[in-house]
Amino acid sequence: MSINLKRFNRINRKKIFNKLERVDKGAVPAIPKRPPLLHPQYDIESLTDIFLSKFSASAASFQSIDSLTLVPELVLQYAEQHASDMNVVTNISEVLQKNEPSLLWPEPLTLHHGPANGEQSIGLSYADVGIAETGSIVLISSKKNPTSVNFLPDHHIVILNELDIVPNIEMMWKKLSLVAGSMPRAINIITGPSRTADIEQTIQLGAHGPRSLHILLLMEPA
Amino acid sequence: MPSTAPHNQAAFFRAKSSDALLDDSLQAALNHAKGGFIKKRAEAIADVDSFESYKQQAQLVKNHTINNLDYYLHLFEQNVEKNGGQVHWASTPEQLNNIILHICERRDAKTVTKGKSMVSEEAYLNASLEAAGINVTETDLGEYIIQLAKEPPSHIIAPAIHKTRQQVEALFKEAHDLGDRQLDRIAELVDEARSQLRQKFLDADVGITGANMLIADTGSAMIVTNEGNGDLTATLPKVHIITASIEKVVPDLESASAILRVLARSATGQAITSYTSLFSGPRNVDDLDGPDEFHVVILDNQRSQMLNGPYEDMLKCIRCGACLNHCPVYSTVGGHAYGWVYPGPMGAVLTPLMTSLKQSKDLPNASTFCGRCEEVCPMGIPIPEMLRQLRNQEHKEHLTPLISRLSLAAYMWLTRHHRLFHWATKLTHWAIRNATSNSIIKTRLLKHWFEARELPLDDEKGTFLTQYDKIIKSTVKGQQ
Amino acid sequence: MDEVAPNASQDLERTSPHVALFVTCLVNQFRPSAAFASIKLLEQAGCKVSVPKAQTCCGQPGYNNGLEKEAIKTAKSVIKLLEDHDYVVVPSGSCTGMITKHYPKLFSDDKVWHKKATKLANKTWELCQFLVEKRKAEIIPHIALSGQKVTYHDSCSCKRELKNTEAPRQLIQKSCKGASLVELKDTETCCGFGGTFSTKFSDISARLVSDKASDIKDSHANVIVSADLGCLINIAGITARQHIDSLGYTHAYEVRHIAEILADNRDAPSMSYNTTSIITTD
Numbered sequence: 001m002s003i004n005l006k007r008f009n010r011i012n013r014k015k016i017f018n019k020l021e022r023v024d025k026g027a028v029p030a031i032p033k034r035p036p037l038l039h040p041q042y043d044i045e046s047l048t049d050i051f052l053s054k055f056s057a058s059a060a061s062f063q064s065i066d067s068l069t070l071v072p073e074l075v076l077q078y079a080e081q082h083a084s085d086m087n088v089v090t091n092i093s094e095v096l097q098k099n100e101p102s103l104l105w106p107e108p109l110t111l112h113h114g115p116a117n118g119e120q121s122i123g124l125s126y127a128d129v130g131i132a133e134t135g136s137i138v139l140i141s142s143k144k145n146p147t148s149v150n151f152l153p154d155h156h157i158v159i160l161n162e163l164d165i166v167p168n169i170e171m172m173w174k175k176l177s178l179v180a181g182s183m184p185r186a187i188n189i190i191t192g193p194s195r196t197a198d199i200e201q202t203i204q205l206g207a208h209g210p211r212s213l214h215i216l217l218l219m220e221p222a
Numbered sequence: 223m224p225s226t227a228p229h230n231q232a233a234f235f236r237a238k239s240s241d242a243l244l245d246d247s248l249q250a251a252l253n254h255a256k257g258g259f260i261k262k263r264a265e266a267i268a269d270v271d272s273f274e275s276y277k278q279q280a281q282l283v284k285n286h287t288i289n290n291l292d293y294y295l296h297l298f299e300q301n302v303e304k305n306g307g308q309v310h311w312a313s314t315p316e317q318l319n320n321i322i323l324h325i326c327e328r329r330d331a332k333t334v335t336k337g338k339s340m341v342s343e344e345a346y347l348n349a350s351l352e353a354a355g356i357n358v359t360e361t362d363l364g365e366y367i368i369q370l371a372k373e374p375p376s377h378i379i380a381p382a383i384h385k386t387r388q389q390v391e392a393l394f395k396e397a398h399d400l401g402d403r404q405l406d407r408i409a410e411l412v413d414e415a416r417s418q419l420r421q422k423f424l425d426a427d428v429g430i431t432g433a434n435m436l437i438a439d440t441g442s443a444m445i446v447t448n449e450g451n452g453d454l455t456a457t458l459p460k461v462h463i464i465t466a467s468i469e470k471v472v473p474d475l476e477s478a479s480a481i482l483r484v485l486a487r488s489a490t491g492q493a494i495t496s497y498t499s500l501f502s503g504p505r506n507v508d509d510l511d512g513p514d515e516f517h518v519v520i521l522d523n524q525r526s527q528m529l530n531g532p533y534e535d536m537l538k539c540i541r542c543g544a545c546l547n548h549c550p551v552y553s554t555v556g557g558h559a560y561g562w563v564y565p566g567p568m569g570a571v572l573t574p575l576m577t578s579l580k581q582s583k584d585l586p587n588a589s590t591f592c593g594r595c596e597e598v599c600p601m602g603i604p605i606p607e608m609l610r611q612l613r614n615q616e617h618k619e620h621l622t623p624l625i626s627r628l629s630l631a632a633y634m635w636l637t638r639h640h641r642l643f644h645w646a647t648k649l650t651h652w653a654i655r656n657a658t659s660n661s662i663i664k665t666r667l668l669k670h671w672f673e674a675r676e677l678p679l680d681d682e683k684g685t686f687l688t689q690y691d692k693i694i695k696s697t698v699k700g701q702q
Numbered sequence: 703m704d705e706v707a708p709n710a711s712q713d714l715e716r717t718s719p720h721v722a723l724f725v726t727c728l729v730n731q732f733r734p735s736a737a738f739a740s741i742k743l744l745e746q747a748g749c750k751v752s753v754p755k756a757q758t759c760c761g762q763p764g765y766n767n768g769l770e771k772e773a774i775k776t777a778k779s780v781i782k783l784l785e786d787h788d789y790v791v792v793p794s795g796s797c798t799g800m801i802t803k804h805y806p807k808l809f810s811d812d813k814v815w816h817k818k819a820t821k822l823a824n825k826t827w828e829l830c831q832f833l834v835e836k837r838k839a840e841i842i843p844h845i846a847l848s849g850q851k852v853t854y855h856d857s858c859s860c861k862r863e864l865k866n867t868e869a870p871r872q873l874i875q876k877s878c879k880g881a882s883l884v885e886l887k888d889t890e891t892c893c894g895f896g897g898t899f900s901t902k903f904s905d906i907s908a909r910l911v912s913d914k915a916s917d918i919k920d921s922h923a924n925v926i927v928s929a930d931l932g933c934l935i936n937i938a939g940i941t942a943r944q945h946i947d948s949l950g951y952t953h954a955y956e957v958r959h960i961a962e963i964l965a966d967n968r969d970a971p972s973m974s975y976n977t978t979s980i981i982t983t984d
Contacts (some may be wrong), residue, residue: 005310005324014312016468019526020292031615054493091510105402115511132496143612145458146510151450151523162567178303180441180474182223183502185512188427191494194450198364199382200251201258201386204412207363208419209450240905260890264752429704550892554909561916565897589901590896591766592858610766617768626767634764634772638779640756647731670904675911675939678957678973686734 006018022115033145042167048219051165054135055215058192060216067097068159071216072105075124075157078214079109082155083121086110089153090124091144116152122144122155123210129172130165134191138172141186150188156210158190231561232582233297239551239588241557248556251386257281259380259547262491263598273487274284276427277600279480279536282603284538287472291529294438294471296474301441307516314343317522322347322430322463323354325517331356331427335419337445337452338362340378341465341521343563344576347430356397357682358375359422370397376557378564379489379543384556387411420449429455429513434540435481436518439474442502443518446485448495456501457636463661464501467521469537473560475500481540488542524576531612536571538601545595545605558632560585567595567605574612586612644687651680704797707880722787724780724826726797727759728931729959735970736959740793740829743965747839749791754783760800767898770808773971778815781822790826793961795860795930796897798828803863828860829961830929833867840876844966846881853923855914855937857930858892870929870931870960877964881925887900897938911940918955922953927960934959938973 042050055062058110063074079086089112097103107113112120123144127137137158141147151154166172169189176187194209231238242248267273287294299309312318318341326334329381332358336342347356348369360369365383368374370393391405394414405411431452433443439502443464445452456462472478486492505512528534529607546552546566557565562573562582570585595605611691616622636643654677657663664672683689721744725737737753744751761776780801784790792798809816811945833839852874862865867889874883883981894900894910901907914937918926928934938957957973 005321009310012313012317015309016520016522016526017292017295018434019522020295020468020529029286029293031286040579057493058496059576070564106344118420123411136494136498137505141506141509141512143510146512148511151453151457169482170476173475173479178440180439180502181304183305183440183442183471185501185503185505185509186453186607187500187502188453189498189500190496191498192496193645195448195496196363197448198362198367198382198410199390199408199491200384200407201255201383202378204409207412207449207451208361208423236903240902243905244910254805255890380785416884424797546888550894550910554906567821588900588906590858590892590894590907592892592896593862594858594890594892597862613766613768614770615768617770621770628768630764630769632774633759634761634769634776637761637764637776639759640758643758646726651731668901671939673907674906674943675936676974677944678935678938678940680732681734681970683734686730686737687755687757689734690737691755 002092005110008180024173042132047167048162048217050132051130051135051136052217053131056135057192058135059195060192060213060215064217064219066219067100068218069100069103071096072103074216075122076109078155078157079122081210084154085121087112087120088122088124089114089116089120089149091146091149092124092159093128095126095144101197115146116148119150120152121154123139123149123156125149125158126157127158127160127164129175129222130160130162131169131172131189136189136191138176139188139190140184142184143218147186147188150190151209153210153213155208155214156193157214157216159216159218162220225678230573230577230581232577233559234560235582235584235588237563239555242555244259247386248384249387251384252385252553252556255383259491259543263488263544263547264491266487266491266493269493270487273484275482276483276487277602280600281456281482281538281602283472283477283480284540285368287477288469288529288534288537291468291471294473295468297438298436298441298471301438301516302503302516302679303441305516307439307503307518309442310519312519312521313523315523318342318345318450318465318519319347319350321464321519322444323350325461325515326351326428327355327426328352329515331461333357333422333693334359334428334430335422335425335455335459336360336365337429337431337447337455338365338381339430340563341432341467342430343375344523344655348466359419359426359453361419361423361645362447363412363449363451366415366419367393370394374558374563376565377543377546378541384558393466420609422451423458424564426455426459428461428463429457429459430463430465431455433464433470433484433518436466436471436520437475437500438477439504440500442500444478445497445501446482446495447497447499448490450497451497453674456499457512460513462501462504464536465521466517466518467523468525469539485540486597488544488600492494493533509633525695528575532623533571533575533608534573535601535603536568539568542600542603544598544600548598550590550594567609571605571608571612577618579612579615580621583616586616601621614636644685647685648688651685655679655682705911706721717968718748718750719788720792720942721751721789723751723753723899724757724790724792724797724801725753726792726931728935729793732935733931733959733970733973735962735967737960739959739965740791740966743829743833743839743841743961743968746793746965747833747837747840749789749837751925752787756783760797762797762800762936763843763897765804765808774808780888781805781807781815781818784826784926785822787817788825790822791829791832791834792826793829793856793929793959795828795857795864795866796932798826799859799863799965802827812941828864828866828929830869831866834872841873841964843877845879846966847878847963850878850925851884851921851923852878852881852883852925852927852963853886853918855926855928855933856889857928857933860929862888866929871880873964874927874960876879877966884921884923886914886921888917890958893933893936895932897932900936907936908940911936912944915940915944921929923955925956925958925963927958927963929960931959947954
């Protein structure tokens with residue numbers, strides 16, 4: 001195959017754009033103001049409750065915690081109950097340790113750092129945002145949250161601070177204040193475990209991504 | 223061996239739909255599917271305060287974008303480049319294939335994993351990659367099943383909806399070397415696919431996915447899935463190629479949110495799918511995973527011709543599949559009968575516009591005009607009206623049978639000549655009443671009707687207008 | 703809605719409006735009793751009814767099959783015929799939809815005719831909707847169907863084009879005392895008639911109507927009514943074929959236009975009884 005991709009592109013681009021051009025070429029179109037959205041603009045007090053009710057509908061599970069020191073023990077418990085081995089892939093232990101320097105990972109858990117490679121049963125991440133409207137958690141790709149950790153392990157455990165829950169999808173984008181040129185490579189809005197209904201419309205969890213999603217919801221002490 | 227037959231078979235709708243009605247396992251699969259999507263969508267819509275307001279917002283976004291398509295495509299291109307990715311333009315499906323082949327060959331790719339992409343189906347991309355010696359694996363479970371079956375998808379969001387679990391089991395047995403392992407349960411089938419595809423994800427050189435939306439403001443592609451296969455395809459290989467088409471662009475993330483609110487509810491009856499992901503370029507410096515090349519190939523394939531014409535609204539289609547799920551014809555004959563990539567009502571509009579009206583002239587006629595497609599369309603696309611426009615075009619281009627053109631023209635002429643019209647009505651009245659089972663009416667003219675049904679007889683006292691006329695006359699006489 | 707002056711329109715509500723009955727080509731040919739029943743109902747509702755003699759067909763067969771220009775010509779002749787009446791009432795959702803939704807569209811490039819078409823559209827009503835929504839008519843109850851199970855089949859045009867699902871059901875409940883109104887499992891799906899569709903793709907159409915017939919059977923209804931003759935011919939046709947006895951008679955269902963049961967005008971035999979099979983035994 002020997003096409004000059006650049007030249008090829010230029011020609012095609014011109015061909016397509018010739019057909020698309022508007023009468024008013026130069027003007028920047030003003031996005032019309034959207035009519036008010038008739039869905040609840042949830043009040044701050046109830047965000048956690050709404051998040052949890054939507055979240056549970058997605059076949060995910062949760063435990064509330066009041067301190068990050070509980071995380072290793074709860075991961076161990078979850079692994080003992082659900083996982084086929086004790087391998088955990090995570091890149092947030094530093095984050096946890098920063099807050100809790102004395103944090104210890106109990107045996108027999110084995111911690112792996114870096115991207116997931118399919119050999120760890122459990123992935124552990126720290127969510128950047130939660131969305132009440134849909135019961136979703138949002139994970140942004142970074143050194144602390146490589147995307148493969150969200151998808152390759154059989155079980156995904158995610159820590160979410162209830163203070164990071166926003167009312168709806170728009171507020172989530174706002175909070176992330178994304179700008180072209182400095183975009184994270186991937187942003188995953190995750191709502192429940194992986195699922196498929198491709199065989200006889202029967203819902204089956206764990207198609208290619210995690211079979212289960214478990215949230216550790218960090219609640220402010222009352 | 224190409225995994226999908228690279229032929230447009232829309233010309234054979236009549237034969238294929240008749241076969242479909244007699245295909246027992248297809249009918250079993252369709253019957254099984256019937257109602258499921260409809261019920262889930264209805265529940266999802268009832269669950270929100272005002273789905274109508276969601277629809278309005280989404281339509282506003284799309285109308286605005288379609289009116290400024292050049293601006294937003296240009297902005298998208300600039301921003302993808304800012305993010306370190308590349309945008310490629312393809313006027314035709316062949317060009318799309320050439321661009322992707324070129325990218326694959328430059329990176330010496332041997333294996334490709336694919337997320338579901340209807341745009342790539344338009345181009346028969348798999349066949350083209352395979353012809354170049356590249357091994358392609360579809361990773362969406364439904365797509366994987368039909369790839370094994372060497373069939374095209376029969377539904378735009380549930381590609382293997384026409385397969386029963388027994389058929390899937392047989393396909394896996396043939397392809398996977400199962401020994402005497404049984405895969406009776408659906409859970410076992412899903413697990414089998416999961417373990418087979420796991421290594422493919424890890425080994426692939428290039429990952430190709432579709433996109434549900436292209437976000438101009440941030441230069442991102444939004445991909446909506448439930449299985450997570452799209453994310454693995456976009457994350458593990460060293461090159462990520464996105465196939466999309468020009469009408470997929472939206473201004474910004476806020477606009478995308480409006481469409482997200484109607485998309486999954488209309489498609490699968492979910493408030494949101496398991497995974498909604500935004501991919502905006504190659505891996506950043508301190509990322510631990512992700513591809514080092516990011517390409518977006520944008521296909522036109524006749525779409526720009528639809529702008530500013532009677533079919534422009536079709537560019538608002540977000541490929542949710544609600545019109546398929548609610549179409550009585552689609553639900554009875556399945557997707558393959560339609561013969562090309564897009565089946566059902568939206569396909570009956572798109573196939574003639576994107577391929578050839580002459581080759582797909584049955585499709586616009588394969589509708590009872592029941593109007594349910596338009597009713598459930600989150601974008602409010604007037605599909606029946608477009609099918610009617612296509613029928614007008616067929617009539618103008620003499621693509622309809624001469625006999626039906628002539629008899630319809632004669633009938634329409636009669637409607638404007640009431641005395642002759644009523645004379646003709648009386649003649650038909652007489653003919654039907656006196657038709658024996660071997661008369662030309664039953665064996666030729668209305669043969670198809672009589673194959674399944676009787677024709678109710680009319681009143682022996684004559685047509686209503688005849689009877690009414692007599693009554694009026696006798697009343698007048700009585701009054702005199 | 704009406705483009706009649708406000709005073710005139712108030713007068714219309716008080717006094718008896720002049721209603722033209724557009725019977726439609728199918729009622730004219732296949733079901734005169736539905737037209738007579740419609741006249742009876744309209745007169746009971748205080749209307750002066752006239753039947754324009756020169757009426758034929760709304761032009762839908764051409765309009766839906768690519769003959770747009772012919773449809774424009776036919777629409778003009780229908781508009782001319784009907785425009786001078788206070789109201790036009792049609793015992794068919796599909797033909798009402800043609801006049802109210804599609805005629806104005808046909809003249810989108812012709813200001814003069816668009817105005818005329820819109821004016822006609824605004825005063826044209828499907829029978830049940832006219833009685834309930836426009837006339838708020840008191841229907842005269844009868845007990846002729848007492849003890850029977852009646853089901854109403856929504857035609858797609860009534861349901862989707864006219865958003866007319868409540869009026870017919872209300873009327874049945876008010877008029878047919880002692881009868882119970884039962885619903886089909888699926889009231890959303892088309893019966894498969896679709897005008898010329900039933901002959902273009904007869905096998906698909908036949909499958910759809912036989913699905914409808916099994917829903918009807920499951921509902922245990924014995925009286926089937928609808929406001930569109932197309933659907934009724936289709937449904938009567940399949941139930942007749944499926945339930946023919948040794949003499950060629952069908953007894954299973956009473957299939958009628960809704961006007962016939964509302965007006966208790968049931969002298970004509972059931973549409974599924976009175977079929978071509980009766981006289982065509984060789």
